[in-house]
C-alpha cells in the first residue's frame with residue numbers, strides 16, 4: 749500500500765452543533781466558494797456508514813463525521829488523519845483532505861469504543877479524476 753500523501757489537512761476535530769448549511773445541487777459548489785465535496789459519515793455500533801467511500805485524486809473533500817452512540821475516532825491508516833468523533837449529541841468532527849495518489853486505503857476507529865472496536869473500519873478509494881463525468 750502506497751503511503752498517503754496529503755497536500756494538507758485542515759480543521760481537525762471541529763465541534764459544531766446543528767446542521768450544516770443547505771447543500772448546493774450535486775456537482776455545483778455554492779457561488780464564490782472553493783470546490784469542496786462534503787462527505788457525511790456516521791459512526792454507530794462499530795460500523796461507519798458509508799463504509800466504502802470513493803473520492804477523486806486531487807479533489808478537496810471535507811469529511812463530516814458524527815456518532816450515533818459513544819465517542820469514536822477516525823483514522824486513515826498510513827496517513828496523518830486521526831481525529832476524535834464526539835459522542836451522540838455533542839456535534840461532529842470535520843476534517844478536510846486532498847489525496848493525490850490513487851489507491852485503496854483503510855480507515856478505522858482510533859478510539860477504544862467497545863467490544864467491536866477492532867472491526868470498526870472502512871475503505872477509502874481514491875480514483876483517477878479523469879473518469880469524472882460532467883453533467
Ligand SMILES: [Cu+2]
Nearest residue numbers: 857859861865
Ligand atoms: Cu472504536
